[in-house]
Amino acid sequence: TDCSSLCAAMPADPAVNVLCKGSCPVPQSRRLTSYTASGSFGIPTSAADWTEFFRPTIAQEFYSRGCHASLDSADMCDAALSGGPTAHVRDVPGVSLGLQCPEVENCYSTATGRFCPVRNVDPSLYESDRCVVKCRGTPAEVADPNCAGLDPTDLNFDEAICLKREQCEELCTSLAPHCVSIDMHATKPRCFLNAHASCVDAPGSPLVPDPSWRLLVRTSANRCFRTVSGLECEATAGRLAPEDLADGGASACSNACAGDDAVNEDCGGSADLVPGTDDFMHAVCLPREGCEDL
Numbered sequence: 001t002d003c004s005s006l007c008a009a010m011p012a013d014p015a016v017n018v019l020c021k022g023s024c025p026v027p028q029s030r031r032l033t034s035y036t037a038s039g040s041f042g043i044p045t046s047a048a049d050w051t052e053f054f055r056p057t058i059a060q061e062f063y064s065r066g067c068h069a070s071l072d073s074a075d076m077c078d079a080a081l082s083g084g085p086t087a088h089v090r091d092v093p094g095v096s097l098g099l100q101c102p103e104v105e106n107c108y109s110t111a112t113g114r115f116c117p118v119r120n121v122d123p124s125l126y127e128s129d130r131c132v133v134k135c136r137g138t139p140a141e142v143a144d145p146n147c148a149g150l151d152p153t154d155l156n157f158d159e160a161i162c163l164k165r166e167q168c169e170e171l172c173t174s175l176a177p178h179c180v181s182i183d184m185h186a187t188k189p190r191c192f193l194n195a196h197a198s199c200v201d202a203p204g205s206p207l208v209p210d211p212s213w214r215l216l217v218r219t220s221a222n223r224c225f226r227t228v229s230g231l232e233c234e235a236t237a238g239r240l241a242p243e244d245l246a247d248g249g250a251s252a253c254s255n256a257c258a259g260d261d262a263v264n265e266d267c268g269g270s271a272d273l274v275p276g277t278d279d280f281m282h283a284v285c286l287p288r289e290g291c292e293d294l
Contacts (some may be wrong), residue, residue, distance in 0.1 A: 107220060111217065114213065115214075124175070132152060181194040182218075
């Protein structure tokens, strides 16, 4: 059943108005007719007890059961869904409710400190972006800042690509399904596109450990983190304090990297921060995938 059918069948239903807020008219009041109420649920029975508001989003707690959980009318009228006490609606013949969580295709997960050697995509598919093609010449002739990824020892047949992370991801996506993953340099605009199905972060994969590289695996997920190189958010007021982090602040640089005897391998992230400053107190010393998980 689509939103237009739900809006037509139950135009004042609070759950329908939340789920189909783009299709249904904004409700002017809470509809109490055709509903049953039970004191055991603490549900108000008088119209005077209702607070008139329209919640534009569904509470995060509703998704804790996963994207493919089965739903019934009671679930859809739960307080966690509507943002306040609601009555439990009776089933409407011919109307069913379901939750869909579409996946975003072509996300890239990060595995820090490893790469997949000599299993690259055919270089003829990205010839113009190869470092040895686009970056040869004098400094005056080579104005592309991505040429910082050129290695002086690169040979004419080398398959390294001189692009930033988001550009390497875009290129890999355009070459799917041939491109499975990316070997991305940690600090330079330099990457390799991997074609072999074994080039993923999984047991038995032929990966080589190296702190200078990141393995980016093309995948699908319900949420993605996109890269914008060279930019940061200047607003500091919304930064999470260490004690507000999910791990209680254990990964905060001010805790994980305090003292000269700090052994956390991720403490390099605080090397340019001045102890005691706001940046230092709010910085998290984790690899990218750790920050995303947090």
